[in-house]
Amino acid sequence: MSNDTLTVEIWRGREEGEFQTFQVPRMASQTVLDIVTYVQRNLDPGLSYRFACRVGVCGSCAMTVNGKPRWTCRTHVDKVAGDGTLRIQPLKNLPVIRDLAVDMTEFFQKWTRAQAHFVPTATRGDDFAQVSPDDPRRKEASAGIECINCGVCYSACDTVAWLGDYLGPAALNRAWTLVNDERDGGQAARLKAIAGAGGCQSCHSHQSCFELCPKHLNPTAAIAGLKRATVKAALKGEI
């Protein structure tokens, strides 16, 4: 490989399209997002992609990099382009808007469908809830709470690809943090939303979500927790 330039293939178009090849100068500590930004600013201003914070907080810049979904702002080229080439595609399992930008609507609609939102029970007259950091449920919630909604797990999940209505790892992981939130008042509706068709029972524990989550969260373990919770509810006739 040449050390000063990198051959980069970037997806152009929508579902139908083709790869376009660019030569990009190599720099120290260069990230995949740096590469895409270089192409857009210097080689082809028409390239569409999405990013905001550049430091792994906002979750907007995920793309498929050499076959695997990655957060591009925190993925160093050294780590993924060992053979000197880089192939950058939009995330899988979501409709492509253009080039590297995908439509995340369905991804977030599934969060809504999974009732993956907090349902408050206290009023403004109540004092703050005291939740001990040592509480086992609090620990379960803490383990999954740092999700940045980047869509990497959703894009890596074959069950999402095979079953169109499957809620997917991110929404289910979020639901599990709320199942463990003792202040939450939406438990019955949530368990009903995540059981049945497209729900947590569809998961086969492939663990691609766990393998690739940039925040090192474990949606597979969260979904296993939901499976146990829905079984308990089903046996009691609560769902």
Add this chain to the structure above:
Amino acid sequence: MTPQRAETLEWLVQRASAAVLALCVIVHLTVIVLAVQGGVTAKEIAGRVGGSVPWLAFYSVFVIAVALHAPAGLRNILREYTSLGRRATHWIMAAVCVLILGLGFRAVVGLYGLGA
């Protein structure tokens, strides 16, 4: 029963039958290894299983557990790789369950009868 509850209980049946099957398969593999020493014959099979109530009970549990377990896996495969609807896969699952029960009990009861 709500569809959510039904789906969850079906999933539980698949897992529970899997746990039973794990025990059955350990016994089955042990018997296979011991039985093949010196070759298997119809007489050997009849001598071991024929008229034996414990073996009748064991193989009955084995067949029932398979009949509950395998169709659920097949249904997942059909749901994920074909465009068959939920109703179609449900009926295929039921048919495979009945098929396994029918063929399985024909063999199990037949073998038990050899010792009578």
Add this chain to the structure above:
Amino acid sequence: MKTHRNHANYWAFVLHRVSGLALLLFLPAHFYVLALAVEEAATLDMFLSWTEAPVVKLLETGLVILLAAHMTGGLRILAIEFLAWRDWQKSVVAITGGLSLAAGLIFLLNAG
């Protein structure tokens, strides 16, 4: 291979699905042959002597490995779903694979 699928737990899933389907397809033939013992013992013995052929023994070894792999892989899934999470998932996959091959080897050695 550069894909999100290339990791131990995904391959364990593929093996579980393929072995499950293969065992389901084998089952009717297995039950049919056993039922022969009742009605036609001679036919069954003819069939059983056919299974003494080395090629058939190898195929049977394959079945034993598939059965052991589906069983150990299934216990692995039950552990993921019903027990506390363990961080040594890849070791568990390796252990299930090792046990399955061992079962096939024991069968083959005894069959000889």
